[in-house]
Amino acid sequence: MVRIYDQTSRHNDLTIAPGGGANPTADQGANAAALPVTAGGHKVYGVYISAGNGYRNNATNGVATGSQPEGTHVNNRCCFDYGNAETNNMDTGNGDMDAIYFGTLCWFSPCAGGPRVAADLENGLFAGGNGSSTANTGRSSAFVTAMLKNNGTSTYAIKDGNAQSGSLATRYNGALPTQAGYDPMTKQGAIILGIGGDNSNGSVGSFFEGVMTSGYPSDATENAVQANVVSVGYSKSVTFPVNGATYRLTNLTSGKVLDAVNCGTANGTPARLWMWLNNTCQLWSIAP
Template sequence: MPRSATDRRRRRFPATFLIVLAMALAALGTPAFATSPAVRTTTAADASLPCDIYAAGGTPCVTAHSTTRALFAAYNGPLYQIQRSSDRAYRDVGVLAAGGYADAASQVSFCAGTSCTITKIYDQTSRHNDLPISWGGYWKGPGPNGSDVGADAMALPVTAAGHQVFGVKVTPGVGYRLDHASGVATGAQPEGIYMVTSSNYTNQWCCFDYGSGENSHTDTGNATMNAIYWGNACWFGGCTGSGPWVEADLENGMFHTNTGSNKDPNNPGVHHPFVSAWLKNNGTTNFTLKYGNGASGGLTTTFSGPLPNGYSPMKVDSSVLLGTGGDNSPSGQGEFFEGAMTTGYPSDATENAVQASITAAGYGTGGGGGGTPGPLRAVGAGKCLEVPGGSTTPGTQTQIRDCTGAANQTWSQSTAHELTVSVGGSRLCLDASGQGTSPGTKVITWSCNGQSNQQWTLNADGTVTGAPSGLCLDVTGAATANGTPVQLWTCNGQSNQRWTLD
């Protein structure tokens, strides 16, 4: 039943003419949005979000899961739930405004000085198909009584339209699942699925999935699953390239095609920081696989044809899963930002319009959370910039030390020109102390605040300069000993002012 007007958790408006316009433009190959993703804002008046588009196409969403943004223009409820380890308290992370992006700042403050786990991913539809941590299955997870575990809430910081948000980093053993979900396709009923993931973190094992699985959490035979698999698996052997690829987990096999393997020389693998992955299955005669760059462009169809032998008609069960296989195979890994499942077999025009909505969301690896993280190495000393002892105390002066690969030596550069580090569940920025602009100013860590003394330029000559001062990041006294502090100093071309961000 629809929620009342006072239920802020799940509200949506009927689809409007804007959705139809977006679909028509996408079908013509015309971008549905002219506004730059970096400045685009989403409000309840914007009816071009994925599940509004699916509804307008006659294939409504029956699940809508995301930790980054609303998937309905009118949605104004929680996106996901987190629990912090220090006191076991819970918090729901919602959106900044109806139809908008996640309020990640509430997570950052809630988790400061401790660690947090994603314990539930809310369904934005009125069906309440929320995903809790899976209780396990035939393959046992690493949690209590063989259950799976939740993802580290701070492990996947990214941006969407310049807003800091967090994805779900599925490491082996992480899994979410709801059995007997409401309204999802079962048996041979048609179904569409998409998710936004990444090429940055994959493996060849079973199974980083999103879609339909068995309520029993055991393998109940061919055709009892219909889920997107994303990874490097070549289940049937003889694949072209090394992946990762979009595949269909139909149980007892991840299928690139109806015969199993990928023989397409034009499909050796998909490599984008953000990838949209697509599967639709009419239950009897056809399944289709597609992918897209989650930041720009349209969709590529890698297969559309008959179901594999022995898989028609489908016998899909009503469990919804994320991160594991149908029998709880827990060894896959991947990243998840958003996804939805539909009733019916979505049209190409509908999927093209949803892809336009994804690219308009403005996913990026900078701004609030970081690009690909790595060590910031001091060339002259051959050592790494670190936060001493992994301190979460704002004002801690940074120093150099032998490179260990630890979190307190792992930095990310954002599109906002910040250099960020995540320690003890806290995200901190490299900061010129006291907004100083004179030689000798201490370089510290501080809570990220967007001010210019937290903006840095990585120059082609290896220097790192502060935005307001133009001074160079400098290892004090050109020393090479562990514990040498770092400061700002007049740029002089010496090796103690040269850095590499690996």
């Protein structure tokens, strides 16, 4: 999958992310057939992010910048993000990002539960307040609604919900972090998916649909969005793995992938963990 289309008039399409400060090599596109689900009774496809996959748009239209206001396949690596990031693929400092993170990485100890929705504001995944918030106990439903809003100068909020039923839970609603650089925010307006602001691409996660707003939405608006999402009726379409699809088998601790030594294909070829080399020696199919 080389392009994810923005269906609004802004046309902020996402393409495969270039290299950045954390990983200078360009990312890979996700397998377009790897995540089929049912929504509204129709078969649709999400984006199945493996380590090394990522999407980005550094030249966006209408995305908040500076201090303007904004709007079980997981791991503990950085960073399964969706949202506002730097326009040069580098970590340029605190407050330069405003992205939703979902995963089990605990940046500010102590953490509770997980996986959890957190705010990636650059140089920190904030569960609430100044980083640690044990009230943010996570969300383990099969489909998760994740919301982050940030008025850029004083306040941010984190909410999550079961995308199949029920209402949103407010995990944090209060002041921006007091560490230097976050108040006011200095957002730059790029859009990322599945990576961190500096192309940190060791994360995994599943993405179905998202929206970024300019402005600070009301609780009533967010509740209406959650009700609409629930009404669609997300459900699993097929059992993983997908017949005929190929996958990178990634060690979640090291970020390295399963590799056939010297691209061998004969019986008895040894396998090893190795860095991702962007070749077929590291792609595997799994019999359903």
